[in-house]
Amino acid sequence: MAKGKETVYADRKxxxxxxxxxxxxxxxxxxANRTKLAKEFGISRRFIST
Structure with missing residues (x-):
């Protein structure tokens, strides 16, 4: 049975x-400083674009 386009993190909020x-x-x-924003929002700096 093929999984298709299911995501590994389906249950992740x-x-x-x-x-x-x-x-x-x-x-x-x-x-604003991107490092501080990343820490404040609990995400990686990589996801904060200019």
Whole structure:
């Protein structure tokens, strides 16, 4: 039986909801330190784009 496009992390809760994503993007656009933002939001710096 083929698994198809199932994800390994199907039961994992998303780290950020849409409200927190908007807040993160707002702060990043304002020039906030990305390392501090990553720690505050519990995510990797890699996921914070410019």
């Amino acid at each position: 998303p780290a950020l909801n849409s409200e927190r994503i908007a807040h993160l993007r707002e702060q990043a656009a304002a020039g």
